[in-house]
Amino acid sequence: MTAVTNKPAKIYTAYFSPTGGTKKVALALTSALADTDRFTEIDLSLPVLAQYTFAADDIIVIAVPVFGGRVPAFALQQLTTLHGQNTSAIAIAAYGNRAYEDALLELSDSLTSQSFHVIAAAAILSEHSMLRSVAAGRPDADDLAQLTDFAKKISAKPLTDAPALTNIPGNRPYKDWQPMPVVPKVSDSCIRCGLCSATCPTQAIPSGQPHTTDPQKCILCLRCTVVCPKNARSLPQQAQAMICQKLESIKDIYKNNEFFY
Template structure:
């Protein structure tokens, strides 16, 4: 079998989970295995369709945005062809809820010709916050990643006809989770964009890490495209020069940090 990892990971939390699963599965095999990796975080990579065969195993991870698979990834994900490959979909969320993201990702893969044999929902530091699920996935999470990988390996090597897996979720899918403003009405923060303060040293790192390719190279305070609030430019800025000042965004961020502070644990399906 050829092992493959695929992920969208603006702040590296999904990458850490997927890499951990792949590493632990291949370690079980007991010999050196070459893993084919597709990091589709940046827009140039998402221009190329990917195809697999029945001899492939694909561990694919995406973050959860508003309880669903990020809609900006749907077009790309629909170009990934399984041709009977085995797949393990994984979603990573910021400690609120993964809602219907996992079942949506599972369905996408099945519609593209994959056989889904396991799935998982893990927690990563929230893209809006530096305190909500801080530093996750942490050591405890990675121990669960290792155990998950061991279970996948056991299933693959002990079942003659590897069974499909069922996951939690609703069909039809729930609507995207939407925050509320101070009056209790839905607050649409999709058009909110980050600001840049005077601490900016014009290093261009934010240009390089923006998964939408939206930050202007000549003037990094400007956006030439959409902002998906992934947190990459803010969390990776060496001088903390990027920030949001929108009232509804900040209100939502604060509510998340208060209402969902209680630690949630990964959920595995195998």
């Protein structure tokens, strides 16, 4: 494990990870940065969040998934609960083999606007949330080793007075993107246990009616499909077929992670 040589006061990691892949990336990097496993986790997918303020000598890893080349709007909203004081931050965009486009730049811009100092950034491969056979098993052992090496490079940087990153790819204005106008369907296997409702980031699943979904609130993050003990929730068949067709050409491509520091 690599210790941060600049001795930050505290190390944090914050992640929006509805299906778990982004969390895996965030924890791997944060564990490599810390000299112990004692760092603070902030789960940005919780429906209700406290406000956090970080000191100038803290360091935080902030990881989000990529939705259509952008940071999910709801994740950006959740990020407003984090307040820096020229706090060193590492921006991570986790994506499922297609492209991260403007997401990493958008995340960095958002953090900068909230008084974080982005000293490093990375685009890391993770299983695609809508089609798990795409980038299956990512991040894998090689990815985790690369994150450890990335931590070593970050550890050699000053936590204060480091130059601002100018090499993060992306465009301003960011690309226009809208999610598919569908919500997960519910099969007869649903036992109405309420787990999907309790863990839905946007509270799109009513607590008294867990077999329904509010299309005005659902962001298609698919957390409900991975937490359901009966696998009763899934994308509609037509939407699944469209995604399969769209991603077929990149299914077996092994893309490389990208690091900026």
